[in-house]
Amino acid sequence: MEKRVRVRFAPSPTGPLHIGGVRTALYNYLFAKKHGGDFILRIEDTDQERFVPGAEEYIIEALKWCGIEPNEGVGFGNGPYAPYKQSERKAMYGQYADQLIKAGFAYYAFDTNEELDEIRERMKAAKGTFSYNAITRQNLKNSLVLPEEETKKRIANGDSYVIRIKLPRNEEVRFQDAIRGWVQVNTAQMDDKVLYKSDGMPTYHLANIVDDYTMKITHVIRGEEWLPSAPLHVMLYRYLGWESSMPQFAHLPLLLRPDGNGKLSKRDGDRLGFPVFPLNGELLDTKTQKPEKFSGYREAGYYPDAFVNMLALLGWHGAGNQELYTLDELVKEFSLERVSKSGAKFDPEKTKWFNQQYLRKYSDAELADAMMPILEGKNIKKDKVFVMEFCRLIKEKAHFINEFYDLGSYFFSAPTTFDPKVIEKKWNENSKPLYTKLNEKLTASSDWTNTAIQKTFEDAQAEFGKMDMQLLRVLLTGVAGGPQLFDMMALLSKEECTKRISAALVSLK
């Protein structure tokens, strides 16, 4: 029988979850759903120094907003393998470290940070690099070279120590990545990574393997930054005797900054004016130790499904030309084979386009329902019929519903200034009498529908001479662009329109 698919998203609570992380979570979610499996959220908080309060809650809220909820894990209910937070699983890692030591696959190391740093400095000065490996470990302070008595004594004394993996000197490690194919590294290029820290916590490497194994994870889908440590993980599975149940690896391409080179970062968002995070928030910055604010897609006005659709297409593409996918469609179509190998530069313009596509799917009534509270927040009272028509007229121009008001504020208040470019070009000494007559005719008209207004306008032209529609638009709204003129006038009402024209004619010389 095929094993039930189980995947996990395993972020560290060291800061806000950035969109690269959201995409990793999304691909895990899609893969799990596609195969009818489980999607687990595990919090990897083995680094107590970089722990940021609130980060975990942020991650949970972000996944909820995106609609890609784990069915098991921190914040989403315990499954059979709880707890899902590594700090709460602390007790179980030690035994595996001991197991490795007993089997001769790991050893105690007593070198202090200062000592190792000193060696690194020296090697650097000599244009070399230091690696704690099969060769160098023979000259360092560890249980491989120290007499057994000495090791025991040091441990009994409470001396600080770490546990390192004991890698062979020269051996090829191979594994098959679902996205990249065979990847091969020689252990001579690897170093004896610390598995167990002197503070009694495991490092990522040990905890990750132990958790994936004990949680019966079948596929590890994570960012490309983990590719270099994958061989180490393979060795750990082997040494722990778990190689036959080792998960399939899949290393996702990175999200790159839109301009220049490098990984997408918070700074790029600040600099280029687009969010790099799903939600607004404020969390402690681990570097500066000060709270830092950051902005998110939710508050920028994005629909979660548009945001998710956009992220899905950044590094993955279906078989055809389709670009707009519902979550269900993504689940159906998704496969790791169709994930690209190369990094994707993030494109804020296309991201907006996605939202626009989703915006247009909503009916005017639905848009009005979303618009009413925004207007109320500005102390504007309009009935729903008015707001619906407003939405119908304004939506073609917008990418976001939160742009509606700024795009059409003149629907709610008369203009006080008039686009100087249009006035300069089109306003002349004949304008005032001409538009005064038009206004009289409009005032006298009995029918105020789109077509009736148009007819009145045309009749007035036949009678008094040619009039410019854009100029009339500016008289009414103050700005050069906007929705269809007569539709707009119809909505605004006769009283409002004629009042505005009069006012404009007074203020224009």
Place this chain on the structure above:
RNA sequence: GGCCCGUUCGUCUAGGGGUUAGGACGCGUCCCUUUCACGGACGAAACACGGGUUCGAUUCCCGUACGGGCUACCA
């Protein structure tokens, strides 16, 4: 520096031994339009380079260049 991964229009990508190298964003032109927008049509725009293999390579192999990642008792 070392190791690993990658490279198709500006960007996201489809494709894959023989194609007019397809789509989307953005950009431009035109049509519609006395305004505005949507829409429609069209257009400019790419296989990093050099060697192989082959009748034929953008596609396979090798190098080079370039880009990225990793190189912590961080994940």
